[in-house]
Amino acid sequence: MKLNKEDLLLYGVTDSKYLKGRKMSELVEEAILGGVTMIQLREKEMTHEAFKQEALDVQSVCQKHHVPLIINDDVELCKEIDADGVHIGQDDLNLKEARKILGEDKIIGVSAHNYEEAKIALENGADYLGVGAIFATQTKDDAQNISMDTLNEICQKVDIPVVAIGGINQVNILEFMGVAIDGVAIVSSIFGSDDIQKASSLLKDKIQRVISNKMPTCLTIAGSDSSGGAGIQADLKTMLANRVYAMSVIAALTAQNTTGVDAIYDVGASFVASQMDSVFTDIYPMAVKIGMVSQKEVILSISGKLKQYHARNIVVDPVMVATSGAKLISDEAIDTLKENLFPLATVLTPNIPEAEVLSGLKINNEEEMLTAAKYIGDHYHCAVLLKGGHQINDANDLLYKEGNYQWFKGKRINNNNTHGTGCTLSSAIASYLARGENLENAVKKAKDYISGALAAMLDLGQGQGPMDHGYVLDKKD
Numbered sequence: 001m002k003l004n005k006e007d008l009l010l011y012g013v014t015d016s017k018y019l020k021g022r023k024m025s026e027l028v029e030e031a032i033l034g035g036v037t038m039i040q041l042r043e044k045e046m047t048h049e050a051f052k053q054e055a056l057d058v059q060s061v062c063q064k065h066h067v068p069l070i071i072n073d074d075v076e077l078c079k080e081i082d083a084d085g086v087h088i089g090q091d092d093l094n095l096k097e098a099r100k101i102l103g104e105d106k107i108i109g110v111s112a113h114n115y116e117e118a119k120i121a122l123e124n125g126a127d128y129l130g131v132g133a134i135f136a137t138q139t140k141d142d143a144q145n146i147s148m149d150t151l152n153e154i155c156q157k158v159d160i161p162v163v164a165i166g167g168i169n170q171v172n173i174l175e176f177m178g179v180a181i182d183g184v185a186i187v188s189s190i191f192g193s194d195d196i197q198k199a200s201s202l203l204k205d206k207i208q209r210v211i212s213n214k215m216p217t218c219l220t221i222a223g224s225d226s227s228g229g230a231g232i233q234a235d236l237k238t239m240l241a242n243r244v245y246a247m248s249v250i251a252a253l254t255a256q257n258t259t260g261v262d263a264i265y266d267v268g269a270s271f272v273a274s275q276m277d278s279v280f281t282d283i284y285p286m287a288v289k290i291g292m293v294s295q296k297e298v299i300l301s302i303s304g305k306l307k308q309y310h311a312r313n314i315v316v317d318p319v320m321v322a323t324s325g326a327k328l329i330s331d332e333a334i335d336t337l338k339e340n341l342f343p344l345a346t347v348l349t350p351n352i353p354e355a356e357v358l359s360g361l362k363i364n365n366e367e368e369m370l371t372a373a374k375y376i377g378d379h380y381h382c383a384v385l386l387k388g389g390h391q392i393n394d395a396n397d398l399l400y401k402e403g404n405y406q407w408f409k410g411k412r413i414n415n416n417n418t419h420g421t422g423c424t425l426s427s428a429i430a431s432y433l434a435r436g437e438n439l440e441n442a443v444k445k446a447k448d449y450i451s452g453a454l455a456a457m458l459d460l461g462q463g464q465g466p467m468d469h470g471y472v473l474d475k476k477d
Ligand SMILES: Nc1ncnc2c1ncn2[C@@H]1O[C@H](COP(=O)(O)OP(=O)(O)OP(=O)(O)O)[C@@H](O)[C@H]1O
Pocket: 230, 321, 322, 323, 350, 351, 352, 387, 388, 389, 390, 395, 396, 397, 410, 411, 412, 413, 414, 415, 418, 419, 420, 421, 422, 423, 425, 447, 450, 451, 454
C-alpha cells in the first residue's frame, strides 16, 4: 500500500503515557472516529513481544477503518506484522537499509529538521517527511525548533508530502495558514485529551480549513480615519484592491477629514487585545500591518499578542504625524514603539520626518536618507523602507536590509491629494507579503499600486484629499 497525500492530513502519533490503564487500540479507535487519517504507533520502552501484541491490536482497528498504520523506528516489526510502513528518525536505521528490508510497497517516513536533511531523505527515497519541532513540545525534550519560514521552504523545494510535528495544539494549528504543508502529526493534543474523539474532530476541522484555504489573509492594527482616506479604512481598501482577505483591529478612533484631526478617542489596551484574540484564534493572518498606535499600554498589548500568536510578516508604519500636520502619537509611546514593536517588524516604513526622529539625523538628500536608514535598520535589527514622499524632487523610496540597500524609483505625480499615502503603501506591502512575495517584490508591487492610486487624480475634500484605492477595479467595467 503506497501513501496518499491526503492520509497525512491529521496524523495521530501514540504515546503510552496517555493510556491510563486503557488499551492502545481503544484510544486509537477514538482518534480515528474523530477523523485521524493515519496512525503512528510509537513505543519507547516495551519488550518486543508486548509491542508486537499492541501493534497487532492497533492494526486490526486501523484495518477496520481503512487507516494506514505506521510503526515508529522498528523496521523488523513492520515487516513481521505487515504494517503499512515505518517512520525513521535521523539516528534510526538508515533509510536505504529500511527500503531494502521493506521493499517499494511500504511507506517510509523520515524526520527532518532542516532543508539539508530533507533533501537527503528525498534523494534516498523517503515517501514523506515529518518536519519539526515547530513548537515547544513535552514529548521530546531534545527536539530542535525550526521556523515557519524553514518549514515552508522545505515544503516548496521538496516534492514529497510534508507533515509538521511538535507541540501542535488547537490554537497554534492555525499558524500553518499559508504554509505549504500536507498535514500535521500530533501526539498530546490528541491522545492526552480527555475526549480523544472530540479533540481529533476539532483538529481535523481546523487543519482542513487551513490547508484548503487559498485566500491570503491580512490584518491591519491601526486607527480609524472617519474621512476614509487613511488609517483602517485606507488599509482595508488597499488590501481588497490587492486581492487579500482584510481584517482590522482598531487601536484608536479619530474624528478626521482632509483638513485635519479634530479629536482622538483611544481604544483601551484590553479591548485591543480582545480583538487580536478574536482574529488570531479564528482566521489567522498571514501578514500584519501596524499603523497608528498612540498609547504605551496599547503598544504593549499588541506586541504581547503578536508574540503569543507568533505573527509573521509584520509591517510597522511608525505613524507620528498626519499629512495634515496633526500629531498622532505621544512621546512616551514612541519609546515603547522602539523597544517593543520595532524588534518584531519584518520591515519599518518611516517617512522622512519620522526617520529624522528615529535616527536623530537631519535628512536633506538621498545620501542622508541612506545614512538614516542604515542607522535605524542596524539599531532595531529590521529592514527599513525609508519613503521619499516628502522629498522635493522625486518620490524615490529606499529599502535597507541587512547591510544591503535598493532604491525603488517613483515618478513624482503632481497631485496634492496625498492623504493616507503611508497607510496605503504599508498595507500594500503587507498584502504582497501575505501573498507569499519576498520583501523586495512586495515593495516593488506596492510602489506600483500606490503610484497608480495617486495617478488616478481623485479630488475630494477641502484639504489634502484621499487617493482612489479602487482604480484597479476600473478595468472591470
Ligand atoms: N506626489 C507623489 N508622487 C508619487 N509618489 C508619491 C508622492 N507622494 C508620496 N509618494 C509615495 O507614496 C508613498 C508614501 O510615502 P510618504 O512619504 O508620502 O508617506 P507618509 O508621509 O508616511 O504618508 P502619510 O502622510 O499618509 O503618513 C511612498 O512610496 C512615496 O514615494
